[in-house]
Amino acid sequence: MSLDDRKLEVLRAIVEDYVATQEPVGSKSLVERHQLGVSPATVRNDMAVLEEEGYIRQPHTSAGRVPTDAGYRLFVDRLSRVKALSPAERRAIERFLVGAVDLDDVVHRTVRLLAQLTRQVAVVQYPSLARSSVRHLELVPISTTRLMLVMIADTGRVEQRLVELPGVTATDDVLDMRRKINAKLNGEKLSDTPPLVQALVDECDPEKRTTMACVASVLLETLVERSEERLALAGTANLTRGGVLDFQGTLRPVLEALEEEVILLKLIGEVEPSTTRVRIGDENEIDNLRAASVVSTGYGPGTTIVGGLGVLGPTRMDYPGTIATVRAVARYVGDLLAQN
Structure with missing residues (x-):
């Protein structure tokens, strides 16, 4: 059965009092604390209906009632006023x-x-990361055969990875790779990047392809394979x-x-x-x-x-x-x- 406004008001009062006091709520205290506009006998009848419908229950032998999960659910669903923050x-x-x-x-x-x-x-x-986009990718030379790859997402999240290169790589080649990677990936959703990363390798000059493939493999791991x-x-x-x-x-x-x-x-x-x-x-x-x-x-x-x-x-x-x-x-x- 659907409850009328008065019974909903009684339920609201029970929930609010129980949250505030942590004590089972009786009809007498409801009438005293809330302007329900009805007699204690009417409130008792309403409480009996709410109990029968499973919205409140009587714990142990207490005279008061407490809300059930169903009572809280109805209270939340009918919340006409979410408390405004001061x-x-x-x-x-x-x-x-x-x-x-x-x-x-x-x-x-x-x-x-x-x-x-x-x-x-x-x-x-x-x-x-799955819902983020690439803002910028940085390649920082640590030695002639090792780079630090830094990926910055549009959410401010930063991921870092070490890349072991197959051989000595000139600084100019590192700068060139960084430029190509950013041109291809900036602004792209991380979930859309795998084919773009593969394209970076495919479009690379043959003599630099092995180096780009090393960077690409770490890049994929950073952009896609981090499931946690x-x-x-x-x-x-x-x-x-x-x-x-x-x-x-x-x-x-x-x-x-x-x-x-x-x-x-x-x-x-x-x-x-x-x-x-x-x-x-x-x-x-x-x-x-x-x-x-x-x-x-x-x-x-x-x-x-x-x-x-x-x-x-x-x-x-x-x-x-x-x-x-x-x-x-x-x-x-x-x-x-x-x-x-």
Whole structure:
């Protein structure tokens, strides 16, 4: 059955009170704290319907009720008002991020900031190479037979590789290779580069082809074959607050899940542009996280998504505030990357 506005308002009040107090919520306190405009008897009836529909439940023998995963889901789906960040919070985000000196600094500042603002566990994915473009490639001679290849992506991500050359190579030849590589690859999506790298070898003068092939092989490894993604994590200590995430009396399953990068990427990667994803309790595919909720979104310059970020915490979290914070931080990080 679909719930009428009054019952939704009662559910909203229960969720908000339970998040604030961590105590089961009774009809008497609801009437006292919220302007519901109805009698305690009506609120009790509404609560009985909400319980029957599976949106709230009675823990143990307590007189109060607490939201279920389904109750939180309905609350989030019907959120007409995402809590606006105060000007002070917006300034704090901007100040905290604007001093970043490089991409590593941006990511580490972002993850610490998210953990502090939401008081949850924060996860930030480094800009994915798979979604980046080449900004510039540098070849730095280290000796006559060895080069350092430096690839700078449009997201500010920097990758470095050593190239062992087949023989002594003149500085002019290195400069010529660098010019040709940049002419061919600058601005290209990393995922589109393999045929272009092959073309560099094919189009090379026969006497220089072996050297170019050596550089090309390391280049491909840098641009394409790096499948691992990097993540930053902060705020794990926040899990101990209130112990709500305890699963069968222990935090271990949640902590173990947080140690698995594949799991974390699944949690915060795969986010569509300009959408915020909220997964509550049993909606998480990972068994060890069935007692947790995850709020995540994508970030990047303009409309391009290059990575994901989000927070993980108890199902009893401040969803309006958390959603607003995650969105705002993602927007600021995207703006920073666009300015790079």
